[in-house]
Amino acid sequence: MASYLLIESRDPFESADVAFCHDLARRLAVAGNRVTVFVVQNGVLGVRAGARSSGYAELAQAGVEVLADDFSLRERGIAADKLQPGVTPSPLDLVIDRLAEGAKAIWH
Amino acid sequence: MKVLNIIESAYRATTEEQDDTIVWLSHTLKAAGADLGVLLRGNAVNYAVRGQDAAGLAFGAWRQTQPPRLANDIAALPTKGGPVYVLSEDLAERGLEAGDLVPGLERVARDGLPGLFAAHDQVWHW
Amino acid sequence: MAEKKTLTFALMDAPYESGRTTTALRLIDIAARRGYAVNVFAYEGAVLLPFSRQQPHPNAVHGRDVAEENHLLTKEVVAALIVEAARNGGKLDWVNCGLCVDERGAGEAIDGVRRGAPADFWKMAEASDNTLVIGTR
Numbered sequence: 431m432a433s434y435l436l437i438e439s440r441d442p443f444e445s446a447d448v449a450f451c452h453d454l455a456r457r458l459a460v461a462g463n464r465v466t467v468f469v470v471q472n473g474v475l476g477v478r479a480g481a482r483s484s485g486y487a488e489l490a491q492a493g494v495e496v497l498a499d500d501f502s503l504r505e506r507g508i509a510a511d512k513l514q515p516g517v518t519p520s521p522l523d524l525v526i527d528r529l530a531e532g533a534k535a536i537w538h
Numbered sequence: 539m540k541v542l543n544i545i546e547s548a549y550r551a552t553t554e555e556q557d558d559t560i561v562w563l564s565h566t567l568k569a570a571g572a573d574l575g576v577l578l579r580g581n582a583v584n585y586a587v588r589g590q591d592a593a594g595l596a597f598g599a600w601r602q603t604q605p606p607r608l609a610n611d612i613a614a615l616p617t618k619g620g621p622v623y624v625l626s627e628d629l630a631e632r633g634l635e636a637g638d639l640v641p642g643l644e645r646v647a648r649d650g651l652p653g654l655f656a657a658h659d660q661v662w663h664w
Numbered sequence: 665m666a667e668k669k670t671l672t673f674a675l676m677d678a679p680y681e682s683g684r685t686t687t688a689l690r691l692i693d694i695a696a697r698r699g700y701a702v703n704v705f706a707y708e709g710a711v712l713l714p715f716s717r718q719q720p721h722p723n724a725v726h727g728r729d730v731a732e733e734n735h736l737l738t739k740e741v742v743a744a745l746i747v748e749a750a751r752n753g754g755k756l757d758w759v760n761c762g763l764c765v766d767e768r769g770a771g772e773a774i775d776g777v778r779r780g781a782p783a784d785f786w787k788m789a790e791a792s793d794n795t796l797v798i799g800t801r
Contacts, residue, residue: 432656437796439684447546447580454651461652471683501690522687526694529794530669534655536544536663537798539790547801555767559708560799563782570783660789662674664799 433464433533437525440538441472442484448476451538452485459493466533468525469517470499477503479512490516497524540573542658548581552606553595558585560664561611568618575658576615577646579625583632585612586624586639613640623654668754670701672792674785676800678709679738685713688798689741692756696745699752703792704759705785708800711760711770714742714777739774746776759784 436455442448451467459465467489469477476484477498486496497520503510510519529535545560552558564576578585585608592605615622624639626647636645646654655661673692677685695702706713720735722728742758749756759780765771789795 434655439687450580453648457649458652458655461656463652470687499687522690523694525691525796526671526698526700529671529796530667530700532794534659534661535794535796536661537796538663541789547799550801563707566782567786570786572786660795662795662797664676664797 435528435533435535438473439471442476466495474502477517487515544577544663545582546580577623583628616642669793672703672788672795674797675710676708696749699754703788711764713738714773716772
């Protein structure tokens with residue numbers, strides 16, 4: 431089992447390709463890998479509670495760890511305690527942690 | 539170290555660069571000894587289409603003499619070692635069939651991606 | 665003491681164009697604070713991040729002069745990251761892709777930045793614990 435870190439920087443309201451990242455994350459998880467999607471920059475616009483569903487709750491239910499960069503959230507006035515189900519705020523340090531651990535890291 | 543280079547962004551500054559910068563980089567890395575596979579996905583699947591022609595651009599008296607020849611560059615990659623994969627669903631979405639493409643490519647479907655990624659030490663998405 | 669790692673980053677974005685640059689610099693900062701050996705291969709527009717001729721400017725919309733505006737210059741950020749990595753027992757090796765430098769006329773870079781080629785990126789990646797590529801759009 432490998433560890434994957436998918437860094438999702440794209441805005442789901444602007445980019446249809448966020449669906450590819452989610453599909454990939456789910457497939458990797460189903461294949462038995464440890465998968466984290468780390469949402470950053472305008473990608474966090476899709477994790478605010480009440481926003482049109484971007485599929486993050488479903489990803490979490492599929493066993494994918496979904497984290498959102500706490501600075502990106504704060505920068506956009508998204509309260510850390512008002513996120514879509516399954517999304518957890520996280521410092522960006524986690525990306526370096528996972529890189530240091532050898533996760534296959536894919537920036538999207 | 540075996541790396542999978544995923545190319546998604548397409549026709550970004552290819553006129554000015556006279557190349558796709560990541561296809562070009564893939565060639566250069568292979569020349570430097572890299573064990574590199576390439577996966578075309580998203581709009582970059584169109585790079586494999588035969589019949590692309592960017593020739594003839596002129597700006598005032600300046601004429602471009604070396605337009606990008608992306609399909610040629612894609613076709614040449616496997617000859618330098620290492621496969622070029624192309625994502626089936628992205629081809630289909632864009633109305634592309636096998637006969638539209640340069641030869642020498644390996645089709646992979648989305649359900650083949652976990653296995654393809656597992657076969658590489660690192661996956662670089664450009 | 666946590667083990668020191670070697671990480672390589674490939675960047676492509678020119679300064680002042682994308683949030684990807686900020687995130688990349690934040691990541692490098694975290695690694696520098698940990699005293700990691702950090703390699704950066706700056707490709708395409710990213711070769712302008714350490715361009716030594718960047719200059720600050722005032723901000724009339726906000727009524728700030730040059731000093732008050734204290735404009736972020738990416739060359740100063742890169743310089744600060746080089747210092748930070750060394751201060752913590754690591755290093756930041758910043759390599760600008762030479763052909764990308766040439767076509768952009770970006771040959772004047774700050775101290776600590778060197779000119780290189782894609783082969784350098786491959787060597788850095790091979791010698792690293794991990795590599796993160798941040799492409800452009």
